[in-house]
Amino acid sequence: MQKSILITGCSSGIGLDAAHTLRDRGWQVFAACRKQVDCDRLSDEGFIAPRLDYETPETIEAALKDVLKHTGGTLTGIFNNGAYAIPGLVEDLPTDALRQIFETNFFGYHTLTRAVIPVMRAQGHGRIVQCSSILGFSPLPWRGAYNATKFALEGLTDTLRLEMRGTQIFPVLIEPGPITTKIRENAIPHFEKWINWENSARVDDYKALKQRLYTSSGPDPFELPPTAVTKKLIHALEAPRPRARYYVTFPTYLMGTLKRLLSTSGIDFVASRF
Template identity: 65%
Template sequence: MTQKSILITGASSGIGFDAAHGLRDAGWRVFASCRKAEDCERLRAVGFESPQIDYADADSIVNGLAETLEATGGTLDALYNNGAYACPGAVEDLPTDALREIFETNLFGWHELTRLVIPVMRAQGHGRIINCSSVLGFVGYKWRGAYVATKFALEGLTDVLRQELSDTAIKVILIEPGPITSAFRKNAVPHFEKWIDWQNSARRDAYKEELDRLYTETEPGKFELPAAAVTKKILHALNAAKPKPRYYVTTPTYIMGFLRRILSTRWLDAVILRG
């Protein structure tokens, strides 16, 4: 039986890192891509094939996929779009250039890679495209406007793509995690420092409270799960004869999904603002 292949982006840590290991253990041939060359080298040292793909660099997307397809003989069974980052800050303090930059990585790069993969999957007659969204892909949350905007856009684009490919054997799936143990918060700090002039903000006092949370290492939250919880859902999405369009991960995602369906926008805002 031919070994199935999957290209995973953002595999240097967190969800992508765990998915690379979990899928390899499950028998998949994993191409674990990273944005930085040194992270690719680290993964190669433990036996992974690791093309360098930076969503903000179009050439790296083309070259990284070409490297993967050359290794497989031109086929690819699955793509897991995962690499993304956050830029915390109030919407009124977000420079528009900050939004342009985060959309380049969190949406436009995903779209570019996906468009390149679809013809490969059409030619081979099958494939699965899995996009890692978030609970923040269907409910908003204060201070996270930039990230929320990219994930809302991703969900809309993915829904349309799923409809458009419904007459093919290519399945399009969303994974929607809530709080997952990772370096996500730590990785957001440089983007906050680059773009948010919080000391001159009308919300300066509120930022002081947020800074403690952003810069302080904390114990896992009550509902926080390890990245393996996401990998478990990815495996189901890959192996199921009829995968679900959406997979929730963590209790908060299930709760918010339920509240989103039954509450008015005003009441949902009130619940979210209470924390």
């Protein structure tokens, strides 16, 4: 039986690379996107590309229904991948902004995950792979909204892994550091919508943030291409016993090690340098 996977956030970056690579490896790939125009583009490339917007539960239900229609009711794995950021200080982050980002980065993941568990239980196996982040276990300043969603995702996925113990359904976390994607550019409209930086008590600090946000200075130190994430995804999907979590990029390995070695104040010192 051909292995099948539903991947979200396939318009570019990590999702797009994963879709192409897994298809080349013989997987039946369903490459979901939030915007119909991106779905149409992927359809032209030969993918079945359902529209799936994490903020709209109806599209999650419809996309999964479409996938199961093509597979005869089975699905080997999902890769929850789509997410965005709202740069800004926690004190300047409106609560409504936090609610909205959680709809995409957390609640949407949960909705799709819950929907596929009965399918995987019925077939006796499955892989639920969540694209988390280094910021899911080691926060950095100015990224409070994104940090919060990824910390929540890690807690939920760790709990699900415990609850699925003894089954052949494996929840897995992938934790990338800096990856070449459009997350910085995609964050700009959310920053402009929600952060009233000109009236912040730290307006001068925001001027420096805006310089980094609006002006590309090339790849970040230790940045890797999306293929680095796809490599770990392949192991998570195809290994007989996948790991609970997969680090990607040197900063993730470094912070994982420092979390074990340093005190909280030591970690805070390191994180405040970024």
